[in-house]
Amino acid sequence: MIARLRRAALYLLPIAMFAPVPDALSQTRDLQGAWLDGDIACASVFASTRNGIGFKRPANAFIPAFIITGRRLSTSLATCRIVKVLATGDRQTLTLHCTTSIASDTARAILAPAADGMLYRYFASDGGVAAKYKRCGPQDLTTADRSTGTD
DSSP, X not given: OHHHHHHHHHHXXXXXXXXXXXXXXXXXXXXXXXXXXXXXXGXXXXXXXXXXXXXXXXXXXXXXXXXXXXXXXXXXXXXXXXXXXXXXXTEEEEEEEEEOSSOEEEEEEEEEEOXXXXXXXXXXXXXOOEEEEEEEOGGGGSSOOTTTTOO
16 A cells, blocks of 8 residues: 555656746736836836837836836836745735846845735835835826826
8 A cells, every 4th residue: 555655656746846836927917017106197108019018218217117027027227037926915025136237136026916906016025115006008108197297
């Protein structure tokens, strides 16, 4: 009996080793899209591209905005690969490997989707201050937000 169990375990081991494991892409499904600080018009930062939405050029490095597509998080000046996602309660801590035109380094982002469709970016994993971001879609790029007075 024990010999049969060991043999079965040996046959199941390769299957377990190559079975799909939930990766960063599946863990960030709710985070996919273009995100921008809530007080700025989407059309002033993002533009429609063949592949979806991208940053307008020349890009402004000081605008709080980012795009998550698949396993990549992009800002106006950096491209980051999402290496790992750690979910803790409603927050997801993304471990990133980022590259700019000057250097590469690791970084981390702590994000939490809100019930109203917004996204909170926390500056600490244990609470504290958060910035609120809105999702920008193609429909938001055709007209400027008149309430901010920007085009």
